[in-house]
Amino acid sequence: MSPLRAWGLPILALLSSSLPQIQAKSVFAHFMVANTQNYTLTDWKSDITLAKASSLDAFALNAGFNQSENALSFHHAFAAAAETNFKLFFSLDYSGNASWPKDQVIALLSNYTTHPAYFRHTDGRALVGTFEGFEAAPDWADIKERVARNVGSETCCAFIPDWTSAGPQRASSISSIDGLMSWDAWPYGAESMNTTMDEAYMSALDSKAYIMPVSPWFYTNLRQFNKNWVWRGDDLWYTRWQQVLELQPEYVEILTWNDYGESHYIGPVRRNATGVIDRGAPFDYVADMPHDGWRSNLPFLIGEYKNGTGKGEVEVEEENLSVWYRLSPGDRCDDGGTSGNSESSGEVLMKPGEVLQDKVFYSAVLDGWADVRVAIGGVNRSADWSDTPDGGKGVYHGSAPFDGRTGEVEVTLSRDGELLAQMKGRRIEDSCPGNYTNWNAWVGNVTAVRRSDENGGMAIRIQRASLWVMGLALLSYLM
């Protein structure tokens, strides 16, 4: 170690310890505790490890009252999170059979909000969310006061519920809230997602925190809940993150980590966790439909969100390509009685094939321009980017229509005529399992090959970074 660094380090350490310990912007994933009945401590650790690798800060544990798996799952989850330095908070689900009784909420929060793995809001208080439960809004002044009496008012609680059914005006008029979350993460019919609702929340909340929802997809077909509809996914995973970069909300919550029943999971499909599908879906629309590839661009996107502007400050250390599509054209099989839009939300119903498009969608985090080709069934065509980043470095996005083609899917990126990345995905078929169209998406991803000249570039970057650290050390010494 150089003498410069030897005395530089303690000063740096001193500097950083005087910075606020709690980071402002954070990214959560909504986590269905109901699917963890068979989870071991190892499963929890595995999910948390994957979430951390994707730059997530915490899971929002969605739990209904009096569910048999709650006690053991909470115990395992907090143990796993503490061990891996990850964070968790409760999102109490009031939409199921029974809403949460006040005394039970007080007992739960008094026990867990002091846990070192419990997620803390910017002011240090434990963050508590809900899924719905506006009818229980009057409970919360009392809940906060009584838990604070047990654990201290600096510990409990920052209350940031999702009361989407009440809307931003009514929900923000409740004085016990410290912020709100919205569940409006999908566009209407065949429209593109916009930020009108997010802006309504942010303006109603003024300086209180907003949790902005981001989701890649929505297809549910569960007889036990009488649910069978799609909302538009397609470009959404790209579009919505761009909206996050624009609006810069205090928090982002990904919907979801593991809601298999609504097809918006970004976590792994674990055998033994998808019982909700076995119990009431007319066919299995989740098995062999991995969504892990949607996580591959998260470290970059989250880096951009946290760096504030989304204007290219974040280094692209590894170029990635992620690709998603449905496995059959929308008109080949029975549509399963699935509607586009939801009757229970009072929306005008459409055909699912009018909402979801027969296209192969692709997003890539790139250091610079690449040419893209999409081959379906051996018909290999040059394809376009619909969106490219300012300055050439960042997230590229596009899609290519099936155009009646079926067969093997291959997406190829090349730069200056040299192969950069190639993803071979599952076949698009003319037929469907049980003749029902699976409106869920298949997602694949690859990491780009590194060329030797890029390794040279990397070495220079590292050198520059350590020069910068040394400069800062010198500066802090002189001050």
Ligand SMILES: *[C@@H]1O[C@H](CO)[C@@H](O)[C@H](O)[C@H]1NC(C)=O
């Ligand atoms: C599934 O969960 C059940 C109940 O916990 C357990 O007995 C079984 O071994 C699990 N199966 C697999 C394949 O993990």
Ligand SMILES: *[C@@H]1O[C@H](CO)[C@@H](O)[C@H](O)[C@H]1NC(C)=O
């Ligand atoms: C909780 O669930 C059990 C069965 O799982 C039931 O016997 C009990 O009455 C429930 N308690 C409440 C308060 O609903």
Ligand SMILES: *[C@@H]1O[C@H](CO)[C@@H](O)[C@H](O)[C@H]1NC(C)=O
């Ligand atoms: C909900 O309540 C009904 C009737 O009270 C019961 O049959 C069902 O098992 C409950 N479901 C859950 C998930 O607790």
Ligand SMILES: *[C@@H]1O[C@H](CO)[C@@H](O)[C@H](O)[C@H]1NC(C)=O
């Ligand atoms: C209280 O929290 C601890 C973990 O800190 C857990 O092991 C225990 O089961 C919890 N008890 C109750 C009643 O929730």
Ligand SMILES: *[C@@H]1O[C@H](CO)[C@@H](O)[C@H](O)[C@H]1NC(C)=O
């Ligand atoms: C955003 O989408 C909603 C739902 O379709 C629509 O009502 C609203 O007018 C749109 N906002 C803008 C600015 O177009």
Ligand SMILES: *[C@@H]1O[C@H](CO)[C@@H](O)[C@H](O)[C@H]1NC(C)=O
């Ligand atoms: C747990 O495993 C049992 C036995 O395999 C299965 O019936 C149940 O649906 C599983 N639970 C979940 C949440 O997947």
Ligand SMILES: *[C@@H]1O[C@H](CO)[C@@H](O)[C@H](O)[C@H]1NC(C)=O
């Ligand atoms: C695809 O993305 C997932 C999630 O980021 C990652 O774990 C996996 O290694 C990636 N696979 C490839 C081939 O790059």
Ligand SMILES: *[C@@H]1O[C@H](CO)[C@@H](O)[C@H](O)[C@H]1NC(C)=O
């Ligand atoms: C690319 O994907 C890998 C594996 O998921 C991840 O470690 C890496 O951070 C990703 N790169 C970017 C720029 O997001």
Ligand SMILES: *[C@@H]1O[C@H](CO)[C@@H](O)[C@H](O)[C@H]1NC(C)=O
């Ligand atoms: C900026 O992005 C990088 C990821 O490339 C991340 O490590 C860093 O924490 C981000 N900066 C802030 C202030 O969050």
Ligand SMILES: *[C@@H]1O[C@H](CO)[C@@H](O)[C@H](O)[C@H]1NC(C)=O
């Ligand atoms: C499958 O669905 C298509 C479109 O609804 C229909 O024309 C065809 O007869 C069905 N095939 C079988 C084997 O049911």
Ligand SMILES: *[C@@H]1O[C@H](CO)[C@@H](O)[C@H](O)[C@H]1NC(C)=O
């Ligand atoms: C499509 O063309 C690209 C670029 O020439 C090539 O790398 C790729 O292997 C081709 N794929 C197929 C399936 O023909």
